[in-house]
Amino acid sequence: MTTPQDLFLVSLDVPGTRPVEQGDLSLALAGAELIDLLGARALTLDGDRVVPGPVLTTGDRMLDEAGARLVREEPYETIADWLWRRGEGLAVAYHDVLDADGQLTGRRRHRLPGRGGDAVPADTPARRHAADRWESRDPVLTGLASTVGIQSGPPSGTEPDDAAALTVLLAVGDAVTELEAVRERRRIENIAFDNIWRAP
Incomplete structure (x- = not known):
């Protein structure tokens, strides 16, 4: 299992302080891929620059694609x-x-925005690995x-x-914070727009 897969399964399995936003999770998954590619020596960092190394086959199609x-x-x-x-x-x-690989069930629990149904991790070795x-x-x-x-917990x-x-x-923390700021600006703009139309 990879860090992105573990993170995705945990996002479905562990209740959070708030619903997980799809955009936030996507940014975190991209960060998880970078970390795994660093571990595989497929890249290095030069400051905040991503310096690619040799093209490697990791055995995971999503990491290989990344x-x-x-x-x-x-x-x-x-x-x-x-x-x-x-x-x-x-x-x-x-x-x-993960759904195609049989790692998710159709049981209703957590909804991934942008998907037609809810899913939880199936009881598989992958789920147990993520939980461990x-x-x-x-x-x-x-x-x-x-x-x-x-x-x-704490x-x-x-x-x-x-x-x-x-x-x-x-960097992932900064990107998620930036995305939340964009959402907040849009909320404020939408409220202001609604108020203009409601004004007498």
């Missing part, structure tokens, strides 16, 4: 640029892949989950030992 989509021309792209580019629609893509990693308070998984509002207070992984986590 590695193939790295920008391979200098000055390369920033982590933030990667999160926004790769993250577009990524939660739906992971939903569809979550319960062990893995710093990467809990760090990514907390950016989308998923926490189980924060663990631990950070990844790997400075590059921590850099990605911080």
Whole structure:
């Protein structure tokens, strides 16, 4: 199992402080892919730039697709640029892949925005792996989950030992904060627009 898959399954299985937004989850999944690709030595970071390494076959089609989509021309792209580019629609893509692989059930519980039904993880080794990693308070998984509002008890207070992984986590947090600011601006604009039309 990969970190993005674990994160997706945890997002369905663990109740959060608020509903998980599809856009937030997509950004976090893109960050999780970067972290796994870092671990596989398919890329390195130069400051906030994503420097691709050799094209590797990881055995996971979504990670392989992510590695193939790295920008391979200098000055390369920033982590933030990667999160926004790769993250577009990524939660739906992971939903569809996991569903096709039999990792989700049709039982109603949590709704993924943009999908016609609700799903929970099936009782599979993949689900147990994600749950074990979550319960062990893995710093990467809990760090990514907390950016989308998923926490189980107080924060663990631990950070990844790997400075590059921590850099990605911080970038994901910044991107999710930026996305929430965009949502808030739209809400304010919609309220103002409604008020104009309601004015006598």
